Amino acid sequence: MELSEAPHAIEAILFVSGEAVSVPDLSQALGLSEMETMHAVEALQKEYESATRGIALRRFGDHLKLETRAEYAPYVERMLQPVQRQSLSQASLETLAVIAYRQPVTKGVVELVRGVKCDYSVQSLLHKGLIKEVGRKEALGRPILYATTDKFLEHFGITDVRELPPLPAVSAVEATPEPPLVP
């Protein structure tokens, strides 16, 4: 092959391979001596160094590899894993409201206030990182206590739960006592 073409043939091989390729293997594929191959590698390295690029040529001993530059990793990740958009159901929003105003609070209280089972919405809020477990209540069954997270504050654009709007005047959210027995 033409010596002047060798650097780009090497680039093509490294690109398709994805993995590190050794200089002896390269020189065999190109039909060049190892010396000639090394010269071509150096020429290619110079090209890659002289310009800002999204990909870089790295050398490990006598192995060569093409890699993405670390500074572009966030974009690559965003590409491979796009942000998922979701919205909260009415049920989850109600559960979140009760927890926000009564925290730390047990699921039992949330269920008593809302009048329905809340296992599903509590799980979903935990999964979304809007609430977290903050300990256990010293009561029969030692039920888990829930509170809102920093992510909750971030989502609502406030710095502290005290910035939440005041409760409606006479509200079940405030009035409902602990249930006598937590299911």
Added chain:
Amino acid sequence: MELSEAPHAIEAILFVSGEAVSVPDLSQALGLSEMETMHAVEALQKEYESATRGIALRRFGDHLKLETRAEYAPYVERMLQPVQRQSLSQASLETLAVIAYRQPVTKGVVELVRGVKCDYSVQSLLHKGLIKEVGRKEALGRPILYATTDKFLEHFGITDVRELPPLPAVSAVEATPEPPLVP
């Protein structure tokens, strides 16, 4: 992101993805408008064209892909077993030719031109992602209209259907029942 960095972020994304990536997906990952993304793509294309390279930036419709240049294929093949695209059967190619030159077109027209049933080849082309349904013809039975995809462009290495070779001139009489789509 800095607009000046965008071309190299795109290069990094295309390198990692391996497969063709659409401009909307790119612009979402970069947090840029599609217009800004296209400008960055054009800047990157210029870089790739100005220097001799082992790899090329190819555009298929609104999909982009990095590929090796054809002239280095022998070296790549000698070194690796690259993933090779399968060539199409004669029957599939004929069906695809009618769809490509006459799109959007119904299966009925394809069958009229070829003089045989085309259910199988149409199914197989749909399955390979080379054609897609693009609506229905306002005619008796509202038959499905087919057109080619960006994957079709990729398979034939062209940016736009207008790059297909022109159909050979009709020697005898103006041929088909509907006027041919002149690409």
Added chain:
Amino acid sequence: MAIHIRLKQFDGPLDLLLHLIGKAKIDIKDIFVSEITEQFIQAVRDAPDFDLEAASEFIAMAALLVEIKSRALLPKPPKPEDEEDPEQTLIERLTAYKQFKEGAQGMASYEQTAMQAFGKLPEEIPLPPPTLEIDGLTLEALWCALRRIAEREPQGVRETEYRLQDIRRDCYTVEGCMEVIESRLSVGSTDFDGLFRDAPCREEVVTIFLALLELLKLGKAHVTQSDTFGRMLLHPGRRQTFGTE
């Protein structure tokens, strides 16, 4: 001249006709002053892989060729203007087919070139957990949620007290619970959650549930639900599998 042709080699009768025309080195429009019709019929007749399904299109074409040929032998009556000339139509179809067949060949050479370009396998990259963005989280939405709870709350308390007295008496045997559920169903459909809303202890919940399963089995009740996690409604009697229910 004996021609041995395997029909399977050809993509239909037009393909075979083009092949014969090519072999005879004639122009498409001269097809009917040549031996092509005879050769075509011969090929279809002799086809060793003759199978009716695959060959039906070939047979239809053979019939058309014979028809055209026989018309040529008869004296021509004056032809009405709008009548289609089958000979001309076939020549047009052959011409169009030839055009696309050659187009396909051109595309095949593009395909060959494109296959010389290699992509790269996608890389396997360990990804952080996906970022979740939640829509509709506003203080106003939170406030509305509280208002909804407050508005329906008093009713909930009354129901709870009422049911505490009503169920405790009977719920410790499956038979007793069945009676309660049945008596409730006797005045119409009821909410599944309503059976449990005060659920004071595990035995009651389990017993009521067993009673309900028993009623379903006996066909004295059935359940409907509009969607997953949606409200479940109990109705008296067996589910009607006909009509609009």
